[in-house]
Amino acid sequence: MEKKKLLPLERYLLRWIIYPIPLPYIITVLLYLSLEFTIIWWILEKENVPFWEYSIPISCGLLAVNSIAIFTINLSNLLKNSTKALQNMLNDEETEKKGIVNDLLERNIYNSVIPIVILIIILTLSALTFLKTGIFFPSSLVTILAYIASFLIMAFLAFSIAMGIGIWKFIYEFRKLPIKIQILHPDNMGGLKKVGEIGLRLSYMTSWLMIIYSIGAIYTPYKNIAVKYYGHLWIIFAIIFVVASFFLPSFSFHKALKQEKEKVLDHLSPIYDLVLKQFLKRSIQQDFNWNIEAETIQKLVNILKFFEDKIENINVWPYSRPFIRLGVIVASQVLVFLLQQYGSHLSQYLFVK
8 A cells, every 4th residue: 555645744743633633624723723722812811911912923823833734735635636637748658657757746845855954944044033033922931932832833834935845846847857738728728737736826825824924023022123124034035935936836837838839829820821822822713702712711710810819818827817916916015015114214225325
C-alpha cells in the first residue's frame, strides 16, 4: 500500500490534531477556532485584561493559524487529485512512465528541507522584530503568552511561505517538460487549467493571509510605539509575496500560451488570403454564380472568424481574470494604507535636506 503523501505542515502537526477527528476538516478547524477563542477569553478575564480592547490582533492571529491549516489541507488534496491530470499534459509517453511528475512533487513540495530553513529564517526575523517593537499587555502572563503565540503564528507563516516557494519551483520545473498546449481546449487555457488551479489556490491563500497578517501587524499592541514600523515591514513583505504568487508560478506558461496563440493566429492570416484569391479567381469564370459563391465564402469566413475570436479570447494567464483584479485591488488598498501612514516621513527623507 502506497504511503499517503503529506505536506510538511500536515506531517509535523495537522495529522496529530486534525486528521484523527472523524469530521470534515473544515468543521474540525472551526471547532478548534471556537475552543481557542474560549480559552483566550477565559485567560484574559482571569487576568483582568479587557478582551474587546485586543480582539482585533487576537482574531487575526487565530484566523491566520486556522486559515493556513485549511489552505494546507485543501491544497494537499488538490495536489493528490491533480497528479494524473498533470501527467496527461506531457507530450512524451516515456516521460509519463518515469513518474517524473511525482518526482517533481516529492522534491519541491513534499520535501522538508525548505520548510525547516524558512522556519529558522522567519523565526529569527520575528525575534529581531520583537526585540525592536516589543509586545505590551497589562499582564505579565498574557504578555508571555502573546510572545509564544506570535512565534507560533510566524511558524505557520513560515510553512505557508515554504509551500508557496515549493509550488513555484514545481511549476517552473514542470514547464521545462514537453507540455501539450491545446490552444482550442474547452478550458480556454490551452489545456493548462489544472496548473492554473494549483496556482490559483496559492494566490487565494497568500491574498487572504496578506489581509490577516497586515491587519494583525497594524493593530498589534507594540510596547515601543515609536518603532512600530518594524512590524509594518512585514506588510511590505506580504504584498511582495502576494504579487509573486500571482505571476511567478505561471509566467513561463504565460509565455508559452502567448507564443502558441500568436503562432495559430499567424496561420489563420494566409487562409483569409487564400479564400479571397479563390473567390477572385472564380469570379472571372463563366459559370460563376454570385449568390451561391458569396454564400459559400461567407460560411468560410464565419468559420475562420469563429476560430479567430476563440483564439483571441484565450486566457494566456492560467488564472481567472476577476481574481487577478481582486488581488490587485487588495494589494493596492494595503499599499494606500502604508502610504497614508508613512508617506509624509518618506517625502521628508527624500526631499527635505
